[in-house]
Amino acid sequence: MVTLYDVARRAAVSTATVSRVVHGQDRVREATRLRVQQAIDELGYVPDGAGQSLSRRRKDIIGMMCLEREIAGQHDIEAECLLYYDEVQRGVQEQIRDSQWLLLSTFMRANGPGEADVSGLDPLSGKVDGILVGEGFADSPSIQRLARRLPVVVIAGTLGAQAADVVAADNFSGAAALVTHLIADHGRRRLFHVGGPPDSPDAIQRRLALDHVLRGHPGCGLIGSAPGIFSVASGEQAAEQLLARHRPALPDAVVCANDQMAIGVLRALTAAGVAVPGEVAVTGFDDLYPARLAGPPLTTVRQPMRTLGERACARLLDRIAQPGLTPAVQLLPTELVLRSSCGCPPGTVTRQPVRTLKPR
Amino acid sequence: MVTLYDVARRAAVSTATVSRVVHGQDRVREATRLRVQQAIDELGYVPDGAGQSLSRRRKDIIGMMCLEREIAGQHDIEAECLLYYDEVQRGVQEQIRDSQWLLLSTFMRANGPGEADVSGLDPLSGKVDGILVGEGFADSPSIQRLARRLPVVVIAGTLGAQAADVVAADNFSGAAALVTHLIADHGRRRLFHVGGPPDSPDAIQRRLALDHVLRGHPGCGLIGSAPGIFSVASGEQAAEQLLARHRPALPDAVVCANDQMAIGVLRALTAAGVAVPGEVAVTGFDDLYPARLAGPPLTTVRQPMRTLGERACARLLDRIAQPGLTPAVQLLPTELVLRSSCGCPPGTVTRQPVRTLKPR
DNA sequence: CTGAAAGCGCTAACAA
DNA sequence: TTGTTAGCGCTTTCAG
Numbered sequence: 001m002v003t004l005y006d007v008a009r010r011a012a013v014s015t016a017t018v019s020r021v022v023h024g025q026d027r028v029r030e031a032t033r034l035r036v037q038q039a040i041d042e043l044g045y046v047p048d049g050a051g052q053s054l055s056r057r058r059k060d061i062i063g064m065m066c067l068e069r070e071i072a073g074q075h076d077i078e079a080e081c082l083l084y085y086d087e088v089q090r091g092v093q094e095q096i097r098d099s100q101w102l103l104l105s106t107f108m109r110a111n112g113p114g115e116a117d118v119s120g121l122d123p124l125s126g127k128v129d130g131i132l133v134g135e136g137f138a139d140s141p142s143i144q145r146l147a148r149r150l151p152v153v154v155i156a157g158t159l160g161a162q163a164a165d166v167v168a169a170d171n172f173s174g175a176a177a178l179v180t181h182l183i184a185d186h187g188r189r190r191l192f193h194v195g196g197p198p199d200s201p202d203a204i205q206r207r208l209a210l211d212h213v214l215r216g217h218p219g220c221g222l223i224g225s226a227p228g229i230f231s232v233a234s235g236e237q238a239a240e241q242l243l244a245r246h247r248p249a250l251p252d253a254v255v256c257a258n259d260q261m262a263i264g265v266l267r268a269l270t271a272a273g274v275a276v277p278g279e280v281a282v283t284g285f286d287d288l289y290p291a292r293l294a295g296p297p298l299t300t301v302r303q304p305m306r307t308l309g310e311r312a313c314a315r316l317l318d319r320i321a322q323p324g325l326t327p328a329v330q331l332l333p334t335e336l337v338l339r340s341s342c343g344c345p346p347g348t349v350t351r352q353p354v355r356t357l358k359p360r
Numbered sequence: 361m362v363t364l365y366d367v368a369r370r371a372a373v374s375t376a377t378v379s380r381v382v383h384g385q386d387r388v389r390e391a392t393r394l395r396v397q398q399a400i401d402e403l404g405y406v407p408d409g410a411g412q413s414l415s416r417r418r419k420d421i422i423g424m425m426c427l428e429r430e431i432a433g434q435h436d437i438e439a440e441c442l443l444y445y446d447e448v449q450r451g452v453q454e455q456i457r458d459s460q461w462l463l464l465s466t467f468m469r470a471n472g473p474g475e476a477d478v479s480g481l482d483p484l485s486g487k488v489d490g491i492l493v494g495e496g497f498a499d500s501p502s503i504q505r506l507a508r509r510l511p512v513v514v515i516a517g518t519l520g521a522q523a524a525d526v527v528a529a530d531n532f533s534g535a536a537a538l539v540t541h542l543i544a545d546h547g548r549r550r551l552f553h554v555g556g557p558p559d560s561p562d563a564i565q566r567r568l569a570l571d572h573v574l575r576g577h578p579g580c581g582l583i584g585s586a587p588g589i590f591s592v593a594s595g596e597q598a599a600e601q602l603l604a605r606h607r608p609a610l611p612d613a614v615v616c617a618n619d620q621m622a623i624g625v626l627r628a629l630t631a632a633g634v635a636v637p638g639e640v641a642v643t644g645f646d647d648l649y650p651a652r653l654a655g656p657p658l659t660t661v662r663q664p665m666r667t668l669g670e671r672a673c674a675r676l677l678d679r680i681a682q683p684g685l686t687p688a689v690q691l692l693p694t695e696l697v698l699r700s701s702c703g704c705p706p707g708t709v710t711r712q713p714v715r716t717l718k719p720r
Numbered sequence: 721c722t723g724a725a726a727g728c729g730c731t732a733a734c735a736a
Numbered sequence: 737t738t739g740t741t742a743g744c745g746c747t748t749t750c751a752g
Binding site for chain 1: 361404406407408409410411412413414419420421446450453457460462463464465466467469482483484485486487488505508509623649650653654655
């Protein structure tokens, strides 16, 4: 390995001078700079990150932890329940592009519902200056502990008092707008709900909104619901349950906690000969890329996932620069995306900003 | 920051002993271990990665560089030309799960066709023990230089003599099988090709295979082609060109260099009232998730992207462990995925392993 | 404008 | 079984 000393020796200067040249500082005579630069080039010197980090007390790396929700046997190609994080990660990468920051990401696997295994947290936290934590860890005491040592920003986590910052989409208002559309614009009355993991803050908010809207429309109600884990397969299973229990008195709309389950529902319903949206409307949440390709194209709520990543990252960097900042919650607005699975005419593609219902 | 010394002082032992306890080594009396462990817990000590890396001369981090192919204005939601890397990254994460390794990934932006900007390479390389390089960098002299300093594995790069290892899908055989299917099984004769970026090794191989098969079928030929950049939008543009130039004597099949462009073609053709596959068959490459949701479902070639990531990662770790290994090329087999956009009956979903045509 | 030298936090060889 | 100590590569203060 070529070190600073090798360069210094070759250029017949001290390591301090080499360091100055490497960092483009002034206060180096031009002739010296040239000599050093030449030595660097000839030797192919690249500064060692470990040495730099140790000396600077700064790693210039941020970490990101994602929770991979999978249960045994469901890890098939369809269970792409991470598409979400892919988008978020783009936002983060976008934010740190052309900066000195680098991203270290880990996908952890949830061992069943409930608390995720956070044992991998420490190795990560020793190598970064701050951490972006994906939805699913928020309630964990380990996160709280972590946040005491390191800047932490929770993405899409539990809202409310936290030791860490939170950046989340306004799930409640988005879901409320969607359900309102189903009821007010399409006259749907008998709803069925396909829920998400019980420990997902996002899923909880969406469900709360459903109930909230329903309370405001006396003629309407939930005729049933089924749990899911955010995967296509779990959506299919939910639809099969629905079919088994509610035929022939089917619901006239199935509200799903995310797009992938909605796609699963769409698939199962279509396979069973049920017309969508003729007999039953189906809606998702997230507006993942596959949503627009579904048959029929999926009506859903667009979560600004990329922006989520960008904002969370920006906040984290602020936090690292100023550790004194008071933790804050940032809610990003969503968009109602009308396609045709809700009953809107084929070809419909409308995006409507959703206003925040109740500031929380 | 809590250091080893703080723990040592509190437990009244030396730093060496603390280190031993942290690493679960034997040769520590049980009573001592307990005392140290307690100090660690009370203080909330987590080893600093920089210190460890410096001392161990090993960072326990691997890097991954991806090339984001985008041109100004095409950075819309549809241009998800990275779906590919998302899958590869899953494979890598899968491979290092439960190991001490962590992944540091960077998305670089290609500044126009041709050489990518590799200036971000050095900061990365100083922080990792080895690098996974995404397709698009392979020919860069910077990579060759990099490979002299560090273990490097190129994913889907140029085949042939390299300073670095290469793990790639067998694009040639896959594309050949696909085109053969179109010609031999569906009697298509007048093909149109939608190509990829001129500097993409994958796109080049696929194109070579098309020509190769065509040479073996005298009655068939290429009636035209259009360039693309692997994005949905560029596929749509290609289809519009096709329509403008070749109507009414349309080709009977459009072979696209990847799925996203095929989806764009599908969309443009359908919008123009052309029946797919009735009048024109359309095929893709990659078997991305959206492919199966397209209308009609896309016939394509499945690239084992996840496996690509896994193998590349495994090889990199081997390389790190044994720097002496001779660089090798690893070609992974593809699968022909028959759905209905090629002319196979609706509902068809067949996956056929593709045999390696000519070992290269 | 340049150099000497003191760490940064941790590991591991060697001693005790 | 435990402690001492010499680095690992780099930055930065303080002198010169």
